[in-house]
Amino acid sequence: MNNSKILKINGLQKNYTSGAKQLTVLQDVSFEVAKGQTFAIVGPSGSGKTTLLGLCAGLDTADAGTVTLCGHNLQQLTQDQRAQLRNQEVGFIFQNFQLLPTLTALENVSVPLDLQGDKKASQIAKELLEKVGLGNRLDHYPSQLSGGEQQRVALARAFSNRPSILFADEPTGNLDEETGETVIKLLLELNQDAGTTLVIITHDMDLARRTQQILRLKGGQVVSNQPVAAF
């Protein structure tokens, strides 16, 4: 195994059954992501981007092919083992923020650390929220925050467990341009500071060009996989 590769995808295939028909969403997808690299997956709607992200993060299992994340072949892990791996190595940012509505901003950010039994969870969460500019909104519930603020809480949560790799699914999809830009700047800053590998799924080419490598998907197949310099 090449230890510099944090994510290795090989011959991935995923099918969905719709009624009597079988739809192939991903077909023979292979690529690798190096440690510390920023990586964008782009493609039109329905190209299989989100499905690919789900498979890469171990949220789902492939019908064929292998996913190796942080040296673990995900196909060989149980659901709970994959959850454990996510908790220890993975961070997430979602288009629709996915904050727990019944927890405050502080409680939301501390969840991944709480799951690890980290006694300093609250302290770390507080520092991260201050870093994203929400030090004065610690006890606010998600419904009391704006979209941009919610995404900043999600950013703080994504970095709270000091992940090796961070998956971001359309992180600006639900935000206006100005707020989206602020969030992206923050994301890239935090990522650089922490030295985390970043995999972004987006249809925004401007955002994709701010990463080091771009993978293009179309109809469930890889069209190209090139460094940004090549564009």
Add this chain to the structure above:
Amino acid sequence: MNNIPLKPTQKANTAWLFKMAWRDAKASKVRLLLFMASIILGIAAVVSIQLFSGNLKNNIQGQSKSLMGADYLIDTDQEPTERAQQLIDSLGPQAMEVNFVSMVAFPKNGGTRLVRVRGIAGDFPFYGEIDSEPPTAGNTYQQQGGALVDATLMLQYNVVPGDSIKIGEVTLPIAGALKAIPGTTAISTSVAPPVIIPYAYVEQTQLLQFGSRKEYQYFFKDETVDLALLDKTLDPMLDMENADIDTHTSTSSRLGRRYDNVGKFLNLVAFIALLLGCVGIASSVNIYIKEKLPAVAVLKCLGASRKLSFLIFGIQIAGIGLLGGLLGTALGVGVQSMFPYILQSLLPFNVTIELLPQPLILGVLLGVFMSVLFALLPLLRTLYVSPLAVLRIDDSGTVQSTLARWVLGILIFGFLYGFSFWLLQDGAYALAFVVGVVVTFAILAGIALFTMKLVKYFFPKEASYTLRQPLLNLFRPNNQTMVLLVAIGLGTFLISTLYLSKDMLLAKTSIENNAKSPNLVALDIQTKQLDAVVGVFNKNKIDIINNIPLVTMRMHSIKGVGLNEIRKDTTSTIRGWILNHEFRTTYRDSLIGSEKLQKGEWIANYEQGTIPISISDNIARDAQLAVGDAVVFNVQGVLMETVVASVRQVDWTRLQLNFSIVFPAGVLENAPQFNVLTAHVPNEERSAYLQRDLVASFPNVSLIDLRQVYTIIEDILDKVSWVINFMAFFSILTGIIVLIGSVRTSKYQRIREAVLLRTLGAKNKHIVTIAILEYLFLGVLGCLVGLVLALAGSAALAFYLFEETFAPTIWPLLVFLPALVLLVVAIGLSNIRPVLKSSPLEVLRGVG
């Protein structure tokens, strides 16, 4: 390629689990409140009923000896036969009494009243005491030669200790007021209040003449004797001599049985209250967990294991169950502490309330157990929810384990069965109850499925949008038709069953009291006195309703076999009392209201041949007689051959004179007889004049003023109905909360849709119409099916459990249906109220 090992497993500690459960519950308190209300009310009903039953049982057992006043007694309603006397003497009674009903007079003011005179010899009671005023009178009346007179009676007639009382031909000083004596109840003292005199004076009263009804009792104190063995040995021997043995243990168990029907009903209330609580839990948790599933997906995405995410909500539900159980138990304790005050006059003993540990522990445990059990099915969904949901990918392919569903189903069935068995102490009844509920559930679910298919098939595509939308809501994906129909139907079914059963029990105990029914009975009128007594009635302008002749006789032979032979025949199954009983028979040409012809033919008038008689069903059973069998009676020395022509079913609970043996007209008219006259007296004053005139001329004639009895019985019934109504109300309240809970389960889904419609330009009118039509449809269908099932269920309960005929009153059902439907529609409309009052964005942010 080899995997590198995972880092050590996550260490999320138990404290964090509880903290997460608490944090989440805190933010969902309004939704959890309904859930908790179902538990609190269900548990409160169970705890209060169980505590009260337990206390009642303990009190009866604990006061068993002082209830009777002796270890055992032998009683007979005639002078003991030679053999009986030998048996009694050999056991050596320490006290004895003879008691009879008679009119007494108070010379001080001329007042008269029917009382039960108890002539006591010896130091009775041996246990407990005679409660009297002055307190010493109960111990000294024997030596003083005075009478103890019922305290209420003394107040009514304004007499005090030291005044005198005239009983037959003897006048005694009143030694004290009698407040209580072992073995008497409020109801028996109200009909004929007791007057206790020393036995030595009984003969002087000259009231124990031929035909007078009397009872001899012999009291024994023997703490070492094996009562069960004594009862088993002596009972058959005494039975042959028309006497009975009663032990303090059998008295207490008989007393316990007296409250059986009320007890059965209260247990039914407990079962229904708990079941409603369970329905409440199931329906509110179902939607609650459904709303939590996205959060579970996020937690799993962040690395929570399946077990962890299950436990967070499991702990939350169990915690609410524990809190609900504690609050419900506390409420139950409060409610049951009121029962003794209400029911005191009904019970022949003082009820001391204790906090019995069993119902209390059970209440709390039940709260936790039923919450978790009925929440398990929705909770299981947390195990199967996929973290993919966070990526907006519908992963509906994940299915729950069928095995888990089956295991859970069996657990729920087992819980319900165990609980109803614990309440009813009868395996078959318990099974019938639970199967009944399961069948109801299945029928409702079937109707829901059928309705969806029907609406889909006959969908009115051309109808207006406001009609199409609510119909579409019934069968589209994520519809609430099944949940709401089952919850509304089951709630209505349980509430209505309870109401109908309550109605049935109360109707059974209600009494007729109108101008046509007699409220005054004159007993023991000798034939030669009849004309003169009728004259007294006429003088007082009181019309006689019935003149019932009464002829006493004994059986001489049954089916050609003499009674002496039957006595010697050890294989005979004829009950012993039949062989010695002095039957009080009558003759008439028609059946009366309390009788129904069961077998044979009613013969109105005797013409010729063997005399055709009619016997009651209990005589047919105990004397082994059927239509066509021959019976010879000894009517004061004259043998009379008869044949059973018919068997009647007699309702002995009706407040009127009933007879086990009835002769046709034209046979006994010239036999020595007594007469009973019944009349309707319009008021108390007229009744008092009549009583005064009758007692003055005919001291042997006893008068029972049924108006007093009616008042007492009505008072007691009022109290019983109060308790029944109160407990029923408790359950009905739980049912309404369940209805509110189940209709509100759809609140958040409905709000989103209504907001969407508003955004697309729908006016309030459209939104309201759509909501009204949808809930109206679900309400009418659910309530209607629930009511029909309740009618069937109540009929089964009436037949099998209460052993009553089922005649439901229809008007409550006519009120129930629209009332429940209105309730459903009102709650449905309250769901969408925020949409009507606020802007769509405001609402969506609030919901989110």
